[in-house]
Amino acid sequence: MFTDSHCHLSFPELREQLPVILEAMAQAQVERALCICTTLEEFEDVYRLAHDHPHLWATVGVHPDTEGLQEPSLDDLLTRAARPRVVGIGETGLDYYRLGGRSVADMAWQRERYRTHIRAGRLTDLPLVIHTRSASDDTLAILREEGGLSASSSQTTSDGAVSRGVFHCFTETMAVARAALDLGFYISFSGILTFRNAADLREVAQFVPLDRTLIETDSPYLAPVPHRGKTNSPALVPWVARQIAEIKGIELDAVAQATSRNFERLFGRVLAS
Numbered sequence: 001m002f003t004d005s006h007c008h009l010s011f012p013e014l015r016e017q018l019p020v021i022l023e024a025m026a027q028a029q030v031e032r033a034l035c036i037c038t039t040l041e042e043f044e045d046v047y048r049l050a051h052d053h054p055h056l057w058a059t060v061g062v063h064p065d066t067e068g069l070q071e072p073s074l075d076d077l078l079t080r081a082a083r084p085r086v087v088g089i090g091e092t093g094l095d096y097y098r099l100g101g102r103s104v105a106d107m108a109w110q111r112e113r114y115r116t117h118i119r120a121g122r123l124t125d126l127p128l129v130i131h132t133r134s135a136s137d138d139t140l141a142i143l144r145e146e147g148g149l150s151a152s153s154s155q156t157t158s159d160g161a162v163s164r165g166v167f168h169c170f171t172e173t174m175a176v177a178r179a180a181l182d183l184g185f186y187i188s189f190s191g192i193l194t195f196r197n198a199a200d201l202r203e204v205a206q207f208v209p210l211d212r213t214l215i216e217t218d219s220p221y222l223a224p225v226p227h228r229g230k231t232n233s234p235a236l237v238p239w240v241a242r243q244i245a246e247i248k249g250i251e252l253d254a255v256a257q258a259t260s261r262n263f264e265r266l267f268g269r270v271l272a273s
C-alpha cells in the first residue's frame with residue numbers, strides 16, 4: 001500500500017471531485033493520505049476530511065506564502081492540534097521565492113510565523129511539515145535554534161520535546177538534504193522527481209536513506225510524469241514511488257512499504273486516531 005504524506009484535498013479542484021478521487025486512490029492502492037492545512041480559515045474543511053474518512057488525516061498550520069489572512073497565535077495552533085485526527089503542524093517554513101519587490105529583511109513576519117509553528121510542534125510533540133524555497137539557510141538556522149537542535153539553544157527549558165518532522169516537496173541541494181537528515185528529519189519527494197530536468201534531485205533521492213524517505217503528491221499541483229500538467233491527486237503517488245524504486249534499484253513494493261512505515265513512525269498519531 002502507498003501513503004501520500006502531503007496533499008491538499010480541501011482545495012476546490014480536488015474537493016469537488018472527492019468521490020472520484022477516493023475511488024481512484026482505492027484502485028491505485030493508495031490507502032492513506034495526509035491533508036495539509038495552509039490557512040486557519042481553511043482548517044475546518046481540512047479537519048472535516050479527516051473526520052469523515054478513516055484513511056485521511058489533517059495538519060494545522062499557515063503556509064509561509066499566506067498573506068492577508070488570520071495570523072496564527074501559538075494558542076490558535078495548540079487548540080486545533082488537540083483535535084484527535086490532527087497529526088502534524090504545518091505546512092510552515094520559509095519562502096523567499098516570491099518576494100514581490102521586498103527584501104529578505106522585510107520577511108521578518110514569515111520567520112516569526114515559522115518560529116510560532118516550531119514552538120507548537122515542540123509543545124505538542126507533533127512533527128513539523130516544513131516548506132522551504134529559496135530560503136534553506138534561514139529555514140535550517142531557525143529550526144536548529146527554535147527546535148532545541150543546536151548547542152546554543154536552551155534544550156533544558158520547559159518547552160517540551162525537540163523538533164522533528166519532514167522537509168516536504170524536497171527540491172534543495174545535497175547539502176541541505178544532509179543537514180536535514182543530521183537534524184533527524186525525514187525528506188519527502190513529490191512528482192518533481194519524475195521531471196526530465198530533475199537529474200540533480202534524483203541524485204539527492206539516491207543519497208537519502210530509504211528509512212528517512214517519504215513520498216507525496218502536493219496535489220493538486222505537480223502531477224508526476226506521465227500525467228505532468230494535469231490535476232494531481234493522491235492516486236498518482238505510486239508514480240513517485242516508482243521513480244524512487246528505479247533510482248535506488250529496488251522493488252516498488254519495498255518503496256511502498258518503507259515509506260508507509262516511515263509515515264507511521266513520524267506521524268505516530270495516525271495509529272492512535
Ligand SMILES: [Zn+2]
Nearest residue numbers: 091131168169
Ligand atoms: Zn509546500
Ligand SMILES: [Zn+2]
Nearest residue numbers: 006036091218
Ligand atoms: Zn503543500
